[in-house]
Amino acid sequence: STFQSAHFIKSAEKLSQCPLDQGVEVAFAGRSNAGKSTALNTLTNQKKLARTSKTPGRTQLINCFGLNVDDRRLIDLPGYGFAKVPIAMKKVWQAHMQDYLMNRRSLAGVVLVMDIRHPLKEFDEMMLDWAKSNRMKVHVLLTKSDKLKRGPAKSTMLAVQKVLKTLGVDGSVQTFSSLNGDGVDDLRTKLAEWLVL
Numbered sequence: 001s002t003f004q005s006a007h008f009i010k011s012a013e014k015l016s017q018c019p020l021d022q023g024v025e026v027a028f029a030g031r032s033n034a035g036k037s038t039a040l041n042t043l044t045n046q047k048k049l050a051r052t053s054k055t056p057g058r059t060q061l062i063n064c065f066g067l068n069v070d071d072r073r074l075i076d077l078p079g080y081g082f083a084k085v086p087i088a089m090k091k092v093w094q095a096h097m098q099d100y101l102m103n104r105r106s107l108a109g110v111v112l113v114m115d116i117r118h119p120l121k122e123f124d125e126m127m128l129d130w131a132k133s134n135r136m137k138v139h140v141l142l143t144k145s146d147k148l149k150r151g152p153a154k155s156t157m158l159a160v161q162k163v164l165k166t167l168g169v170d171g172s173v174q175t176f177s178s179l180n181g182d183g184v185d186d187l188r189t190k191l192a193e194w195l196v197l
């Protein structure tokens, strides 16, 4: 698929260092350890496109990947919730992230990655608030669905759907597992729609 063509373009600390704001891109956001890197690697069929790390939150940069279609990009936003980082530094990253989300014109939508066993934590709710106030589209990826039985996975999905609706966020929700392939096709379909592929 087109996603296999994903290749690293650059890392940016802030919006002004991101690639030229042309074309269409989709950003991946999530708490550290939610499974964001693994999801990106599975999506693109690449073992180490996004580095998966056992140390939560080591990537603090906005990582930009290009596809082999004109000006289509995947953006890996910094994982949130790194333990050993001073609050002042967290605030700087948060400001950069907010700047990116609010001012990036080529941003078509955000894939919000949550561990299906721990959905809707504080960071996630903050993202949904921004989404609501900036009319940003959100696709919630409930990862590690292999950790739950089908019933509980489905009810978590429905519960998150309900929260989006209540908040008035323009969004969708799906389950996902890099382990057994659950939802990989759904994610590709959603991204192809957003990226106009």
Ligand code: GDP
Pocket (backbone or CB within 6 Å): 030, 031, 032, 033, 034, 035, 036, 037, 038, 039, 051, 052, 053, 054, 056, 057, 079, 143, 144, 145, 146, 147, 176, 177, 178, 179, 180
């Ligand atoms: P990130 O910090 O959000 O990039 O999270 P990672 O992608 O590094 O994943 C965090 C941990 O969750 C790692 O130990 C992964 O192996 C594990 N993980 C990620 N995706 C899945 C999945 O679909 N199923 C299971 N069982 N474990 C996963």
